[in-house]
Amino acid sequence: VSTSKVSPIAMTAAGHASLAGLPGKHLKWPGKTRRRFKPGDQIVRQGEPGGRAFVLDHGWTYSSVTLHNGSRQITDVQVQGDVANLQGLVLPSALFDLTAITAVDAFEISLDESSEDTPAPDYANALPRMLAKESAVIATRLASIGRRNALERTAHFYLELWFRLRPTGQSSDAGFSCPMTQYLIADALGLTPEHVNRVLRDLRTLGLASHQRGWFSLLDKDKLAGLAGFDSAYLEPVTVA
Amino acid sequence: VSTSKVSPIAMTAAGHASLAGLPGKHLKWPGKTRRRFKPGDQIVRQGEPGGRAFVLDHGWTYSSVTLHNGSRQITDVQVQGDVANLQGLVLPSALFDLTAITAVDAFEISLDESSEDTPAPDYANALPRMLAKESAVIATRLASIGRRNALERTAHFYLELWFRLRPTGQSSDAGFSCPMTQYLIADALGLTPEHVNRVLRDLRTLGLASHQRGWFSLLDKDKLAGLAGFDSAYLEPVTVA
DNA sequence: CGCCGACTTGATGCCACTCAAAAATAGTGG
DNA sequence: CCACTATTTTTGAGTGGCATCAAGTCGGCG
Numbered sequence: 100v101s102t103s104k105v106s107p108i109a110m111t112a113a114g115h116a117s118l119a120g121l122p123g124k125h126l127k128w129p130g131k132t133r134r135r136f137k138p139g140d141q142i143v144r145q146g147e148p149g150g151r152a153f154v155l156d157h158g159w160t161y162s163s164v165t166l167h168n169g170s171r172q173i174t175d176v177q178v179q180g181d182v183a184n185l186q187g188l189v190l191p192s193a194l195f196d197l198t199a200i201t202a203v204d205a206f207e208i209s210l211d212e213s214s215e216d217t218p219a220p221d222y223a224n225a226l227p228r229m230l231a232k233e234s235a236v237i238a239t240r241l242a243s244i245g246r247r248n249a250l251e252r253t254a255h256f257y258l259e260l261w262f263r264l265r266p267t268g269q270s271s272d273a274g275f276s277c278p279m280t281q282y283l284i285a286d287a288l289g290l291t292p293e294h295v296n297r298v299l300r301d302l303r304t305l306g307l308a309s310h311q312r313g314w315f316s317l318l319d320k321d322k323l324a325g326l327a328g329f330d331s332a333y334l335e336p337v338t339v340a
Numbered sequence: 341v342s343t344s345k346v347s348p349i350a351m352t353a354a355g356h357a358s359l360a361g362l363p364g365k366h367l368k369w370p371g372k373t374r375r376r377f378k379p380g381d382q383i384v385r386q387g388e389p390g391g392r393a394f395v396l397d398h399g400w401t402y403s404s405v406t407l408h409n410g411s412r413q414i415t416d417v418q419v420q421g422d423v424a425n426l427q428g429l430v431l432p433s434a435l436f437d438l439t440a441i442t443a444v445d446a447f448e449i450s451l452d453e454s455s456e457d458t459p460a461p462d463y464a465n466a467l468p469r470m471l472a473k474e475s476a477v478i479a480t481r482l483a484s485i486g487r488r489n490a491l492e493r494t495a496h497f498y499l500e501l502w503f504r505l506r507p508t509g510q511s512s513d514a515g516f517s518c519p520m521t522q523y524l525i526a527d528a529l530g531l532t533p534e535h536v537n538r539v540l541r542d543l544r545t546l547g548l549a550s551h552q553r554g555w556f557s558l559l560d561k562d563k564l565a566g567l568a569g570f571d572s573a574y575l576e577p578v579t580v581a
Numbered sequence: 582c583g584c585c586g587a588c589t590t591g592a593t594g595c596c597a598c599t600c601a602a603a604a605a606t607a608g609t610g611g
Numbered sequence: 612c613c614a615c616t617a618t619t620t621t622t623g624a625g626t627g628g629c630a631t632c633a634a635g636t637c638g639g640c641g
Binding site: 146162164166167168170171172174175185186189190191194195226227228230231232233234235237238239240241242244245246247288289328330332333335 | 387403405407408409411412413415416426427430431432435436467468469471472473474475476478479480481482483485486487488529530569571573574576
């Protein structure tokens with residue numbers, strides 16, 4: 100575990116959402132239950148029994164819903180330090196699919212059934228906040244898709260990623276390494292891949308941002324934030340007291 | 341409290357999302373902290389300090405975000421038995437506005453600061469599930485707005501309301517009393533009021549459903565569910581074991 | 582070198598928005 | 612109970628943003 104980029108302690112130090120400090124006797128705390136996934140791996144399937152989640156140590160994942168007509172909506176993206184399948188941890192079954200975008204290195208955590216009804220204080224304290232924050236992120240994207248046009252929406256999405264990567268040191272003023280394809284971005288934003296492509300061209304033309312060959316360049320953060328009407332308040336990290 | 345339509349016990353009996361069974365010493369449990377609001381009242385404002393929420397005893401409310409351009413997105417609607425401002429309860433400040441649609445009768449609940457770090461078992465058990473469920477509801481609407489057209493989206497929305505009202509006895513096979521205006525529905529679905537009106541006309545013409553003078557008529561539930569691709573799995577009520 | 586996934590561009594069409602205005606309904610005070 | 616008003620609902624005409632369909636082109640990798 101010494102090579103882990105995100106030890107429980109480091110996560111707390113970063114002020115990032117974290118399960119650090121959870122007493123091991125109530126959660127099967129990781130280190131031993133380390134899991135690896137390849138790009139495209141289906142980590143969790145909708146309807147699967149719940150009770151387990153994954154703290155990402157490295158790599159990106161996404162949660163998605165697939166509709167009856169076959170189209171797909173990505174509800175959230177998880178990066179280093181995030182907990183994937185958080186709802187699945189507390190609900191009897193998973194409501195969404197969880198898929199690896201990149202190679203993923205994660206700690207699997209699960210509820211210890213024997214003590215499920217008497218979780219430890221810290222656990223009860225941190226988990227609700229993390230769930231509330233996730234809820235806020237999804238609600239904000241809901242507002243984006245419902246009330247922003249494609250350009251604003253795309254700008255907002257990248258800014259959110261940039262802010263979320265900040266505490267892990269994966270994003271700088273220059274930008275960040277972004278493994279998402281235009282197909283994935285389209286599924287996250289409720290657009291078509293073709294239109295995402297045009298929007299990215301426009302952002303480039305406007306000199307605001309550019310996403311090419313796996314790298315997102317933040318060219319003019321203020322203008323981009325102005326265009327998107329971005330306010331980072333909803334992203335304030337959850338700290339475990 | 342004897343006239344309350346939703347006593348803690350009744351809520352549990354209905355199998356509905358509920359804080360029933362919470363030991364009063366950890367939450368300032370209501371009965372005494374009853375609150376009333378008039379239609380249109382702003383109950384909670386974005387940015388307000390958190391720590392409090394409202395269990396609806398009667399009436400409807402909605403949570404919303406207002407964007408920089410002035411447009412508004414309703415993230416969720418709350419009905420009898422639901423907890424409004426649930427995220428606000430556990431986060432330091434409210435992220436959304438909470439507004440009364442109808443006259444509202446609610447119990448205000450708040451965290452007892454003195455025991456915040458050591459919540460009771462039942463509390464820690466129920467709250468995360470309720471948060472996870474709310475998250476699921478929002479994510480499902482995200483999928484609706486992102487990937488369903490206006491007709492499917494509207495159909496899905498009414499079916500969700502119908503299902504959520506079911507355990508409280510407020511909806512029947514015939515339909516339910518619905519106080520939402522076409523403006524509100526538009527704000528919930530990311531549409532314009534004019535288009536909502538046209539969609540409702542279409543649903544009426546198709547003989548699937550009708551919403552007039554405050555009453556929603558469910559004319560053909562199966563066809564409506566087929567059109568919307570509706571699956572009620574994400575609405576399974578949270579039971580407090 | 583050949584293949585396959587990701588990206589790019591163009592032409593065309595439609596769904597939902599915008600703007601405008603009237604009709605119906607609900608709410609209010611005299 | 613009835614005028615008066617505000618809100619909500621309804622309809623129309625015109626437009627545009629994004630989808631759809633259809634080809635390419637680029638780049639990584641076996």
